[in-house]
Amino acid sequence: MNGRLFRMLISLEARKLMSYRGDFWITAVANLIATVVVHWFLWRAIFSTTGAETLRGFTFEAIMVYLIGVNLIGRVVRGADLQLEIAGEIYDGGLSRFLLYPTRYVAFKYAQHLGAILPEVVQMFLFAGGLIAIFGLPADAGFSVGTIAMTIPALWVGNLLYFLLSVPLQFVAFWADNVWSLGVLLRFISMLLGGAMLPLAMFPEEAAHALRWLPFVACYEFPVRVAMGELTGAEYLVGLAAGLGWCGVVALASVPVWRKGQLGYTGVGI
Amino acid sequence: MTRYFRLYLHFLRFSFSRAFEFRVDFWFRVVMDCAFYAVNLTFFTLLYGQTETIGGWNLGQAYIFVAGFFLIDAIHMTLFSNNMWWLPILVNRGDLDYYLVRPVSSLFFLSLREFAANSFINLLIAVGILVWAITRYPGDLTAMNIAAFALLICAGSFLFYCLHLLFILPVFWLHTNRGLAMVFYSIGKLAERPDQIYTDFTRKVLISVLPLALIASLPTDTLFTGLTVERILHFAAVMAGMFGLLLLLWNRALRGYVSASS
Numbered sequence: 187m188n189g190r191l192f193r194m195l196i197s198l199e200a201r202k203l204m205s206y207r208g209d210f211w212i213t214a215v216a217n218l219i220a221t222v223v224v225h226w227f228l229w230r231a232i233f234s235t236t237g238a239e240t241l242r243g244f245t246f247e248a249i250m251v252y253l254i255g256v257n258l259i260g261r262v263v264r265g266a267d268l269q270l271e272i273a274g275e276i277y278d279g280g281l282s283r284f285l286l287y288p289t290r291y292v293a294f295k296y297a298q299h300l301g302a303i304l305p306e307v308v309q310m311f312l313f314a315g316g317l318i319a320i321f322g323l324p325a326d327a328g329f330s331v332g333t334i335a336m337t338i339p340a341l342w343v344g345n346l347l348y349f350l351l352s353v354p355l356q357f358v359a360f361w362a363d364n365v366w367s368l369g370v371l372l373r374f375i376s377m378l379l380g381g382a383m384l385p386l387a388m389f390p391e392e393a394a395h396a397l398r399w400l401p402f403v404a405c406y407e408f409p410v411r412v413a414m415g416e417l418t419g420a421e422y423l424v425g426l427a428a429g430l431g432w433c434g435v436v437a438l439a440s441v442p443v444w445r446k447g448q449l450g451y452t453g454v455g456i
Numbered sequence: 457m458t459r460y461f462r463l464y465l466h467f468l469r470f471s472f473s474r475a476f477e478f479r480v481d482f483w484f485r486v487v488m489d490c491a492f493y494a495v496n497l498t499f500f501t502l503l504y505g506q507t508e509t510i511g512g513w514n515l516g517q518a519y520i521f522v523a524g525f526f527l528i529d530a531i532h533m534t535l536f537s538n539n540m541w542w543l544p545i546l547v548n549r550g551d552l553d554y555y556l557v558r559p560v561s562s563l564f565f566l567s568l569r570e571f572a573a574n575s576f577i578n579l580l581i582a583v584g585i586l587v588w589a590i591t592r593y594p595g596d597l598t599a600m601n602i603a604a605f606a607l608l609i610c611a612g613s614f615l616f617y618c619l620h621l622l623f624i625l626p627v628f629w630l631h632t633n634r635g636l637a638m639v640f641y642s643i644g645k646l647a648e649r650p651d652q653i654y655t656d657f658t659r660k661v662l663i664s665v666l667p668l669a670l671i672a673s674l675p676t677d678t679l680f681t682g683l684t685v686e687r688i689l690h691f692a693a694v695m696a697g698m699f700g701l702l703l704l705l706w707n708r709a710l711r712g713y714v715s716a717s718s
Contacts, residue, residue: 208630208632209630209632209636209638212636212639213636213638213639213642216638216639216642216643217638217642219643220642220643220645220646221642221645223646223658224645224646224648224649227649227653227654227655227658228503228510228649228653230653231510231511231652231653232503232506232507232510235507235508235509235510236506236507236508241506242506361480362480362481362484363480363481364481364484365484367481367484367485367487367488368484368488370488370492371484371487371488371491374488374491374492374495375491375495377495378495378498378499383495383499384499384502384503388502388503388505388506389502390505
C-alpha cells in the first residue's frame, strides 16, 4: 500500500470517529472521572487499612499515576477494538470488494485502525496535561521530555500488537456469525495479564515473572513504565524488541487462518 | 397480567430457538462471561494479597459481594441487555413505530422482548459462584439475612435496568449512536467496588441520586448486618424515584419521537 493512500485512510477514519464528537468527549471524560474516583477511593482504603507507606514498591501517589496512566494509554492501545470491522465485513460480504482492490486487506484495515486512535492520542495528551495541571507533577514518577519521547514507539508497538492479536480472532467470523464476544474476551484477559487492572508487581512473584513473557505486557505495563521513567535503556530496548517479536509471531500465526477462511468464503453476506 | 405472562413465554420460546441456531456464538458468549468472572475473582484475590480488609470487608465477604454483582450482571445480560442494545438502533432507524402500535406497554415490549438464552447459562454459573462464596464464608449467616439479600439482589437488578435505560433514553434527543450508554458503562465501575470505600459526598451520591451502591454493595452489606426498616424505606424510595423518572422520561421521549427523522 502506498504512503499517500495510507495517510488518506488514517485521516478519513479520524474524521469519521469525530462525527460523533459530543458522544466521544462525554464518554471519555466520564471514563476518566470514574477511573480516577474508583482507583482513588479503593487504593486510599487499602493504604489506610495497612498503614504502609508503600505496597510492592508503589506509594499511593505512584499507584495512582500508574493506574491512570495505564487507563489513558490502554485506550490508545486498544483503539476501536470492539468495532470489529474485519469480522463485520466477513459476515456481511463487504470483504469481497477489498479482495478486488489492488491493496493488502490487513494493511488497509490497519490504516483505518490508526486513524481511529488519532483522536484518542490527542485526548490522552490533553487529559494527562489536565491532570498534571490540577494535581501537579507526581514526585514519584520520573516523567521527562525524554521518557515521553520514548513512550511513543512503545505505544505504537503496543497498539500494533493489540491490533494483530485481534485480527485472527476476527477471522473466526469466516466460520461463526458473531465474534464480538471474542473481542471482549481478549480485552478482559489482556487487561488482567498485561497489568492494566493492577501492576504486575502485585501478582505473586513467579506469576509476575511468567506474565512478563506474554505479549500483553507490551500493550499495557511496558509503555506506562517507560513513561514513568522506570526502565533503563537496555530494558527499554529489550521491551521494544519483545513487543515487535510478538507482533511477528502473531502476524505469522494469522496467515494460515486467513488462507483457510478465504477458501471457504462465499461473499454472499447476510 | 396473564396476557403479559403469556406474551413473555412467547418471547422466551423465540429467543431460545434463535440462540440455538447460532450455536458457536452461543458458546462464545458463555466463555466470555466466564472469563469476566475469572478476571474479577482474580483481581479481588490479588487485592487481598496486599491487605486484610477493604472497606471493612475481608476476602470471604468480598467474594460474596463480587458473586452478587455477577448475579445481577447476569440477570441484566439475560433479561435486558440485548433489548438495551437494540433500542438506540430502533430509534435512529425509525423502526420503533412497529413496537408503538402494539396493544401492550411499549416499555414492557421493548425492555423484555429478547431473552438472551446464552447469558442464561451464565446466570446459572453466577448462582453457582454465589453459592460457593456463601458456603465458604466462615461467619454465621442467618436464613433471614440470606432471604433479605436475595430480595435486595432483585431490587439491585431492577435499579441496574432503570439506570441503564435512563442513560440510553437521551438517544431520542441527542441522536447519537448509543445515547449515553458508554457513559453508563464507565460509571458502572463505581458499582463494582464495596460502597464503604467511598466517603462523604461521593457515598451520598452513590446511595441516592446515582444509586450504584444500591445495586450490589448494600444488598451484600445487608447479608452481614441484617435488614432494617430504614434500609427497606431507603431502597423503596430510591426504586420508586428511579422508576418514576424512567416512566416520565420514557413518555416524554415517545411524545417527541417522530419516526425515521428522529
